[in-house]
Amino acid sequence: MVRGRFISFEGGEGAGKTTQIRRLSDRLSPLVGEVILTREPGGSPGAEALRDLLVCGDIDRWSPMSETLILYAAREDHLERLIRPALARGAWVLTDRFADSTRAYQGAGGGISAGFITALEQAVLGDGRPELTLILDLPVDEGLARAAARGGGEERFERKGRAFHERLRQGFLEIARSEPRRCVVIDAAASSEQVAEQVWVAVSGRLLAEAA
Ligand code: TMP
Numbered sequence: 088m089v090r091g092r093f094i095s096f097e098g099g100e101g102a103g104k105t106t107q108i109r110r111l112s113d114r115l116s117p118l119v120g121e122v123i124l125t126r127e128p129g130g131s132p133g134a135e136a137l138r139d140l141l142v143c144g145d146i147d148r149w150s151p152m153s154e155t156l157i158l159y160a161a162r163e164d165h166l167e168r169l170i171r172p173a174l175a176r177g178a179w180v181l182t183d184r185f186a187d188s189t190r191a192y193q194g195a196g197g198g199i200s201a202g203f204i205t206a207l208e209q210a211v212l213g214d215g216r217p218e219l220t221l222i223l224d225l226p227v228d229e230g231l232a233r234a235a236a237r238g239g240g241e242e243r244f245e246r247k248g249r250a251f252h253e254r255l256r257q258g259f260l261e262i263a264r265s266e267p268r269r270c271v272v273i274d275a276a277a278s279s280e281q282v283a284e285q286v287w288v289a290v291s292g293r294l295l296a297e298a299a
Pocket residue numbers: 100126127128142158184185186187188189190192193241244245
C-alpha cells in the first residue's frame with residue numbers, strides 16, 4: 088500500500104508553529120507532491136466544531152478529563168476523515184499539534200494520568216502516529232507574551248496561568264527525552280529564518296533522504 092509521511096509540530100503557546108508549518112509546506116511541496124496542512128483540535132468539519140468548544144470561553148468551562156475526552160473525539164474524526172485517507176494516497180501530512188499536546192496540556196498541565204492517555208492513544212491512534220515530531224521550545228513568559236500580542240479570541244488555555252504553562256513545557260521536553268528517535272526539540276527563541284532552517288535540517292535529514 089502507498090503510504091505518505093506524517094509529521095507533527097508541537098509546543099506551548101506563541102512558539103510559532105503555524106508560521107513554521109507553512110514555511111515547511113512551501114519548501115516541501117515542489118519536492119514531494121501532495122502536502123496536506125492541518126491542525127488540532129480541528130482538521131475535519133466535526134473536529135473544527137469541537138475546537139470552538141475547547142479553545143473559547145471560561146477557563147473552568149471543562150475539566151481536564153472532559154477536555155481529554157472531547158480532544159479524543161475530535162482526533163478520531165480527524166484521523167478517520169482526513170489523515171488516514173491522505174496517508175493512504177501517499178500525501179505528506181503536516182499537523183499543527185497532535186497527541187503530544189494532550190499529554191502535555193491535559194497530562195503534565197492538567198493532571199490526567201499518563202496511563203489513561205496512553206490507553207486512549209492505543210484505542211484511537213493505532214498506526215496513525217507521526218513518524219517525526221518537531222517540538223518548538225520557548226521560555227514560558229516569552230511564549231505567553233507573543234500569544235497575547237497575537238490575540239484572536241482562542242485564549243482559553245493561554246489564561247490558565249504561568250505554572251500550568253511551565254508544567255506543559257516540561258511535559259513536552261520529557262516526551263522528547265523519552266522518544267528521541269521520533270522527536271526533535273527546536274529552539275523557537277531564534278529568528279523565524281533560523282527556526283525554519285532547524286526544521287528543514289530535521290525533516291530533510293530524517294525523511295527526505297528516504298523519499299528520494
Ligand atoms: P493552537 O493555539 O496551537 O491552535 O491550539 C489550540 C489550543 O488547544 C492550545 O491552547 C492548546 C490546546 N490543546 C490542548 O490543550 N490539548 C490538545 O490535545 C490539543 C491538540 C490542543
